[in-house]
Amino acid sequence: MxxxxxxxxGSWTTSFVHGRHEYLLPVTPDRGPYGRGxxxxxxxxxxxxxxxxxxxxxxxxxxxxxxxxxEEALAREWLHRRPGRDLPLVYVEHNAPQGRIAxxxxxxxxxxxxxLVHVTHFNALxxxxxxTPQRVIxxxxxxxxxxYTGEFERxxxxxxxxxxxxxxxxxxxxxxxxxxxxxxxFGMGARAAARTLGVRPLEDLPQAELHxxxxxxxxxxxxxxxxxxxxxxxxxxxxxxxVVALATTAVPESVPAEAGVVSNDPAVLGGAxxxxxxxxxxxxxxxxxxxxHALERFGLDRFLADWDELLEEVAQ
Numbered sequence: 001m002x003x004x005x006x007x008x009x010g011s012w013t014t015s016f017v018h019g020r021h022e023y024l025l026p027v028t029p030d031r032g033p034y035g036r037g038x039x040x041x042x043x044x045x046x047x048x049x050x051x052x053x054x055x056x057x058x059x060x061x062x063x064x065x066x067x068x069x070x071e072e073a074l075a076r077e078w079l080h081r082r083p084g085r086d087l088p089l090v091y092v093e094h095n096a097p098q099g100r101i102a103x104x105x106x107x108x109x110x111x112x113x114x115x116l117v118h119v120t121h122f123n124a125l126x127x128x129x130x131x132t133p134q135r136v137i138x139x140x141x142x143x144x145x146x147x148y149t150g151e152f153e154r155x156x157x158x159x160x161x162x163x164x165x166x167x168x169x170x171x172x173x174x175x176x177x178x179x180x181x182x183x184x185x186f187g188m189g190a191r192a193a194a195r196t197l198g199v200r201p202l203e204d205l206p207q208a209e210l211h212x213x214x215x216x217x218x219x220x221x222x223x224x225x226x227x228x229x230x231x232x233x234x235x236x237x238x239x240x241x242x243v244v245a246l247a248t249t250a251v252p253e254s255v256p257a258e259a260g261v262v263s264n265d266p267a268v269l270g271g272a273x274x275x276x277x278x279x280x281x282x283x284x285x286x287x288x289x290x291x292x293h294a295l296e297r298f299g300l301d302r303f304l305a306d307w308d309e310l311l312e313e314v315a316q
Contacts, residue, residue, distance in 0.1 A: 001311055004056070004075065005065040007036040009094055011231040012119070014042045014207075015141050019304045021311070023048045024059060026078070034074060041206040053078045062315050063088040069107045084113030088314040092117045096228045096249055097127050098168075104128050115314055120229050120250040135310060139234055140303020143295065144208075147215035148240030148287045153277050156217035156241070158186040158210075158232035159224075162193040170223030170246065174199060176266070177221055180273045184217060186210060186232075215239045218283055219260075219276045222246065229254055237294035242286035244272045254297070259290035 001021040007013055017023045027050040028035025037050040051059055056078040064075045064083040072091075075083045083089035091114050097104035108116050110130035118124040118136045155177055162171040162185070174197050177183050183199040194201035202213060214220065220236035222245035229250040237243060243260030245251050246269075255262050261272035276283040 001062045001315060002060055003063055003065055003311070004059075004061045004079070006034060006067060006071055007039060008033075008067045009231075010039050010042050011141070011207075011235075012092075012094065012139070014039065014044060015139070015300060015303055016307065017044055017048045018142060018300060019307060021047070024051045024056070024061065025049070026051060026053055026056065026074075028053065034071070043207070061087060063090060063311055065090045065092060067092045067094060084111075089114045090117060090310070090314060091115070092119070093123060093127065094119055094228055096120075096123050096226060098226075101126075105130075106132070108132050115310070117310070121253075122250040123228055137303065137306045137310065138298065139229065139231060140298050140300045140306075141231060141234055141238065142300055144211045144235060144239055146240045146288075146291055147211060148284065148291075149216050150218045150241075150280055150283050150287070152184075152216050152218060153181065154217045155181040155183045155219050155221045155244075155273065156186060156214045156236070157183050157221050157223060158214070158230070158236075159190070159193075160188040162187065162189055163196065164189070165227075168224075168226050170225050171197070173223040177223065177273070180270050181219065181221075181277050183221070184213075186214065211235065211239055215241060217241070218280070219244055219273065221273070222251065224248065224251075234294055234298045237290040238298070240284075240287040240291040242276055242283045243290055244269055244276070255290070256293055258286065259293050260286055 003021050004024045007025050025037050026035045027037030057080050066072050091108050106127045106129045108114050111132045116132050116134040121136050124136050159169045178199050185194050185199050186202050190201040190203035220241040220243050222233050243255050245262050247262045247264045252262055263269055
């Protein structure tokens with residue numbers, strides 16, 4: 001099967017393109033947001049093909065997978081076909097909705113020509129999609145391996161654009177965490193945020209190096225208040241890291257008690273950080289449990305099997 005999609009979320013796309021299909025990714029000369037092409041900091045297989053918008057007219061496509069509303073119009077323009085009518089259309093919603101609970105209407109709501117796919121059951125519950133058919137396919141990732149050493153008595157926090165997203169991603173909580181366990185901040189925009197927060201930044205690392213550096217920290221801390229389930233949390237667990245996280249969105253059902261501490265009580269979270277900082281063996285034990293759980297629930301084979309079933313269904 002040949003699947004057209006855009007490179008939007010590098011970590012999710014890395015898992016998606018490890019399937020058995022051919023994946024066509026638009027590429028433009030400036031490699032802007034609608035033409036990034038292949039990733040440069042992730043390891044992608046050779047079945048991911050870059051295609052210019054002008055060449056897409058002549059390419060055979062079985063299904064279009066979009067992740068932003070405007071991609072539907074681009075697909076129609078570049079393919080000279082109408083997704084949802086001339087070929088199947090799937091919309092992947094990566095995010096939890098933002099705003100007042102009564103106003104969380106999805107841009108694809110009340111449509112019968114698109115299948116809406118959420119990445120967590122929490123997201124599906126909170127989005128108002130009207131009559132649009134929807135599914136949930138939970139995350140699955142390429143196993144980064146059991147790399148945990150925890151040699152540094154420091155906390156790894158991974159947040160992209162922490163200044164812009166601030167309270168949504170719990171950026172304001174990072175100095176509080178740093179008082180208990182020094183924080184190393186990873187992610188896009190970490191350097192600028194670190195100057196404001198007074199912590200140490202590590203940004204722009206290729207994925208393999210990012211994983212190695214995360215795993216050298218004693219604990220992974222997930223301070224996020226309201227986003228979708230972060231793939232960095234899943235990656236940390238598969239690396240064998242113990243987890244300390246806020247009990248928000250899909251986190252409570254994704255991190256079992258044996259894999260770390262999940263709470264909205266600052267005293268409980270602080271106590272967990274102190275324990276894991278002082279007891280390296282306990283941290284290693286908890287991290288092993290986290291890895292075991294994450295491999296079972298968020299394994300790549302299950303993720304790709306779920307997507308194969310969905311793609312075959314819509315292509316019929």
